[in-house]
Amino acid sequence: MSKLLISTSSFDVKSNQVLQNLQAQGFEIVLNPYGRKLKEPEVLELLSNDIVGMIAGVEPLTRNVLTATKSLKVISRCGIGTDSVDLEAAEELGVSVHITPTAPVIAVAELTVSLILSLLRRTSEADRTLREGKWNPLMGRLLASQVVGLLGYGRVGNRVGQILKAFGAKRVAYDIFRDDSLFADTVCISSLDEFIARSNVITLHIPYNKDNHHLVDRDFINKMQAGSILINTSRGGLIDEQALYDALVSGHLAGAALDVFEEEPYSGQLRTLPQVILTPHMGSYAKEARIQMEQEAAQNLFDSLVNLGLAK
CATH class of the missing domain: 3.40.50.720 (NAD(P)-binding Rossmann-like Domain)
Incomplete structure (x- = not known):
């Protein structure tokens, strides 16, 4: 079974219709068990070979991380920046990277x-x-x-x-x-x-x-x-x-x-x-902004999976 990783410290999966749709199609959703920003070894541990897409936070998605995972195809950042992602490595490995530029x-x-x-x-x-x-x-x-x-x-x-x-x-x-x-x-x-x-x-x-x-x-x-x-x-x-x-x-x-x-x-x-x-990294943690950001991140993930023929 293909899996999706949500590595942000929190995410309202139950209220997200896009993710509910993906679950109904058979995708298993893996959540961040730590409730905080992940460290590199923790990301490596969670990105098992069955993870095909992820909704990412600001954890380090380094070349080391990206080359270690063999099945990852999509990174959908829940936020603006991509500085936590090795974009050069992602491009080389055929992993698409997306952001939510307006919500936060x-x-x-x-x-x-x-x-x-x-x-x-x-x-x-x-x-x-x-x-x-x-x-x-x-x-x-x-x-x-x-x-x-x-x-x-x-x-x-x-x-x-x-x-x-x-x-x-x-x-x-x-x-x-x-x-x-x-x-x-x-x-x-x-x-x-x-x-x-x-x-x-x-x-x-x-x-x-x-x-x-x-x-x-x-x-x-x-x-x-x-x-x-x-x-x-x-x-x-x-x-x-x-x-x-x-x-x-x-x-x-x-x-x-x-x-x-x-x-x-x-x-x-x-x-x-x-x-x-x-303050504890809460810049985007306004209710309205967070809802929009999570919806956009999930939609970016879904659209990419559809384009890859992994979802419908």
Whole structure:
């Protein structure tokens, strides 16, 4: 019997009519038993020789993983990026790769803006101190008075820029894949150093790859304005977390918010800092967005199986 692997940490199979249809055709669905991002050995274990298609999360689908599985034909990513998939190996092995490019955009953008607001107005800090029995109003800053730097101006970065416009914040953007048609309401900066220097809020919206590993390193952070804040709802591995910790402890940066981490689940020392907001990789976890994303991922999988003559 052919099997389908759903490797995301959660997935509502019962409410997904496409998957119900595939089950009715005889496909067995294998779920992620860990309830978290899978590690490479765990992916290898789950991708048995009977798996012909998978709905993937952000687990590492490396060349080693893809060459080890002999029957896999389709990877349907439940999300935007493909940085966790070795696309070159997938093409060589005849494995098609698909994404859900639109579903997570609004959810990730709204979480990003909520984190910026919370850092500037220090709402998380105030909540914690009040729960500790201290009545201590904290002085914050206005979003309307900030220059927000959008590092990456694709779908999510563009949506964040649109939302920020309503708050009156100045917006600058840096993107190596510059598309001038996207920059109608945002200042496009051609130099990364100038982008860093002009921003006092920087939010990351770029994919991860080996070339930008720790792009936000100690040098990058030192170039940021004193008192700046940093947000990452994109991918772990973009930020040198030790350098970020040191800059926060020294006071060079006023705050940071991270939804993604180099190692997940995260258990590092940033948890000890009150000026840091940490969320467990939940950027796309808005109910409406998640439903749409799961439906699109399942449909992409189904369409590919049909094209291969494996489903009808």
